[in-house]
Amino acid sequence: MKKISILGSTGSIGTQTLDVISHYPEQFEVVALAGGHNVELLAEQVKRFRPSVVSVATQAAADQLIGRVPSGVKVLYGDEGLLETAAGNDADTVVTAVVGSQGLKPTLAAIEAGKQIGLANKETLITAGHLVTEACQRHGVELLPIDSEHSAIFQCLNGESSDRIHKITLTASGGSFRDRKREELAGVTVKEALNHPNWSMGAKITIDSATMVNKGLEVMEAHWLFGLSYDQIEVLIHPESIIHSFVEFVDHSIIAQLGLPDMRVPIQYALTYPDRMPTPTGRLRLAEVGKLQFRDMDFERYPCMRMAFESGRAGGSVPTVFNAANEIAVARFLQEDISFLQIEDIIETVLSKHQRVVAPTLEEITEIDAWARRTAGATL
């Protein structure tokens, strides 16, 4: 029986992880859950999966939850609660599915406690790739990617050493505005932006798909996960989201991973790795798909993609700034405070004001992250 803790259990990845687990009650035991503010859903999850620890964002949410869960369940809250959910119990695998840079410290704590990591929180590697990979080596921890693209690359590599890789290609659906020209993006609404053609995901990542920031963050994540230079990472627009990503080896042989777009497949693979088990997901029938299309990435249509590569190559503290500025800009767009195209303006402005730190410590990352958020909040 594998013991699982989930950080971000009420979000899109969290609920799908619990869905996977619910099909295998003999294989998995949920020992800890952390959610945000959705007390109702969390109370249901506790009732169904019986973790011994549960954590929420605030004390007020914890007070609400206490009356709704069995008395033996420990209810925690805030950063301390998240840390305890990550590292303070006997979980074997921690699924890190919280959104944003709040995922960094609990993920590091879980690595230091020797847990395997089902990595769905991108910011962990983006803001602190050098610290996280070093901690993984020190504690013999493997990062098992849950993102569909990285899971695809991980499956294609299947133990091949990274010096046999010529290039990897991350595929991108193009997001909700892929068929619009740049000029047609000026007045787009939040509702239009949230309507993703292929994937069912949370709000933040759906906006990040439309701006291509999501793919940019995935490029940085791939750099750390697979130890590749930025010259070895390409992005290709593939509207059908059937090929989830592929590896070209030094002999020019290409191995790709295909499937219907359903996050439960990469989630389950991270939980069962190196084993595979049946999933409740649909089967891919290529004859029904008929045709797969591909377009080169257009760095002028998607300036956030250009800024992501520049930030990744600059390294040090720059990816932290790119990520934090984007988080605030997306939150402001979702609140209808700024327009869609102003997301990229804010990122560009905040990046231009930042002085790079080459190898930031965890404290410096936290400070720079906070500075970038303040600056992004005050821009425009």
Ligand code: MG
């Ligand atoms: Mg992805």
